[in-house]
Amino acid sequence: MRSFHLPWFRINTKTDSTKITQSLFVLFGIFFLQTVLAADPVVIKFSHVLAASTPKGMAAEKFKELAESYTKGSVRVEVYPNGQLYKDRDEMVALQLGAVQMLAPSLSKFGPLGIRDFEIFDMPYMFPNKTTLYRVMDGKIGANLIAKLESKGIKGLAYWDNGFKQMSANKPLRNAEDFKGLKMRIQSSKALDAQMRVLGASPQVMPFSEVYAALKNGEVNGTENTLSNFQSQKIYEVQKHMTLSDHGYLGYAVIVNKTFWEGLKPDIRAQLEKAMAEATRYERRIAQEENENALEKLRATGKTEIYILPNESRRIWQQALLPVHDQFAEVVGRGTIQAVYKIAAEVEKEEKLNKDNNSSAKAKK
Numbered sequence: 001m002r003s004f005h006l007p008w009f010r011i012n013t014k015t016d017s018t019k020i021t022q023s024l025f026v027l028f029g030i031f032f033l034q035t036v037l038a039a040d041p042v043v044i045k046f047s048h049v050l051a052a053s054t055p056k057g058m059a060a061e062k063f064k065e066l067a068e069s070y071t072k073g074s075v076r077v078e079v080y081p082n083g084q085l086y087k088d089r090d091e092m093v094a095l096q097l098g099a100v101q102m103l104a105p106s107l108s109k110f111g112p113l114g115i116r117d118f119e120i121f122d123m124p125y126m127f128p129n130k131t132t133l134y135r136v137m138d139g140k141i142g143a144n145l146i147a148k149l150e151s152k153g154i155k156g157l158a159y160w161d162n163g164f165k166q167m168s169a170n171k172p173l174r175n176a177e178d179f180k181g182l183k184m185r186i187q188s189s190k191a192l193d194a195q196m197r198v199l200g201a202s203p204q205v206m207p208f209s210e211v212y213a214a215l216k217n218g219e220v221n222g223t224e225n226t227l228s229n230f231q232s233q234k235i236y237e238v239q240k241h242m243t244l245s246d247h248g249y250l251g252y253a254v255i256v257n258k259t260f261w262e263g264l265k266p267d268i269r270a271q272l273e274k275a276m277a278e279a280t281r282y283e284r285r286i287a288q289e290e291n292e293n294a295l296e297k298l299r300a301t302g303k304t305e306i307y308i309l310p311n312e313s314r315r316i317w318q319q320a321l322l323p324v325h326d327q328f329a330e331v332v333g334r335g336t337i338q339a340v341y342k343i344a345a346e347v348e349k350e351e352k353l354n355k356d357n358n359s360s361a362k363a364k365k
């Protein structure tokens with residue numbers, strides 16, 4: 001009687017064939033399991049230019065945590081903050097070439113890619129509140145913009161929020177005329193260029209990572225950004241004055257390399273989409289909180305004088321900046337501008353109605 005040994009059991013050739021088949025199944029099962037477990041995880045390199053402590057930085061970490069847990073380790077997300085892998089200018093190219101798989105550039109940085117339509121988000125005083133903004137992003141306009149990325153080998157997954165932008169310089173910025181002759185750092189958007197020119201300033205495109213040094217050495221005199229960016233980049237150390245103007249918006253599109261994304265197994269992609277939806281809800285919540293906290297922290301430094309633009313001056317700034325909408329109507333689409341105005345008007349009406357209902361409910365008490 002011949003017999004042979006396997007590491008953990010012995011098969012007798014006289015054993016009936018069913019038993020052999022069963023044993024082979026067990027063997028194959030174990031082999032298959034070992035192969036699957038040993039398979040390299042899919043790696044997503046997520047590069048961004050902000051500090052890990054910012055809303056974008058924290059949400060990138062949240063996505064990592066959720067994505068890895070939902071895919072049970074078959075995806076590994078590596079987050080690279082502070083532009084340590086790629087700076088503003090290079091990250092889009094790196095994504096298109098597949099050197100990184102995921103980015104969250106600001107909406108103002110899609111122009112150089114040839115998709116100028118995103119400049120709708122750079123129109124000054126276009127979005128009176130976050131409700132209007134989210135309706136635009138999460139509605140038809142936002143979806144159409146995201147769809148345009150596909151021709152560039154990019155897939156858009158979500159819109160992330162930062163907040164409304166404020167102005168800073170080393171001199172007080174109270175009136176629109178105060179910008180005359182100032183060199184102002186902007187992101188790579190022609191609409192932001194136009195906004196600064198309308199104010200009489202001289203715009204200078206510059207990567208985010210270079211802003212602090214450029215303000216310090218006087219290469220530029222001022223800038224615009226959100227409170228959380230001013231705070232996390234310590235811009236308050238190099239700017240004596242800030243005006244809370246809420247004149248523009250800064251948000252992000254989370255994007256992936258299209259070929260990479262479409263090459264993922266459908267069940268993995270579905271789990272990643274779920275992780276992204278959750279991370280997006282988290283991001284939008286903390287963006288609001290972080291900007292509020294940042295204002296307190298900026299005040300506490302005592303280094304920058306913070307001026308709240310009074311409503312009357314805000315109207316004057318608005319009037320001064322309004323021509324930019326018309327100037328960019330062909331670029332971002334006249335219809336899109338009209339559609340945003342309409343959404344803003346609807347939101348205003350709803351908010352007024354809510355306010356009236358609340359006060360009549362209070363009066364009845």
Ligand code: LMR
Pocket residue numbers: 049050105106162187207208225229250
């Ligand atoms: C900037 O360049 O000012 C911002 O886009 C940076 C960011 O990602 O918030």
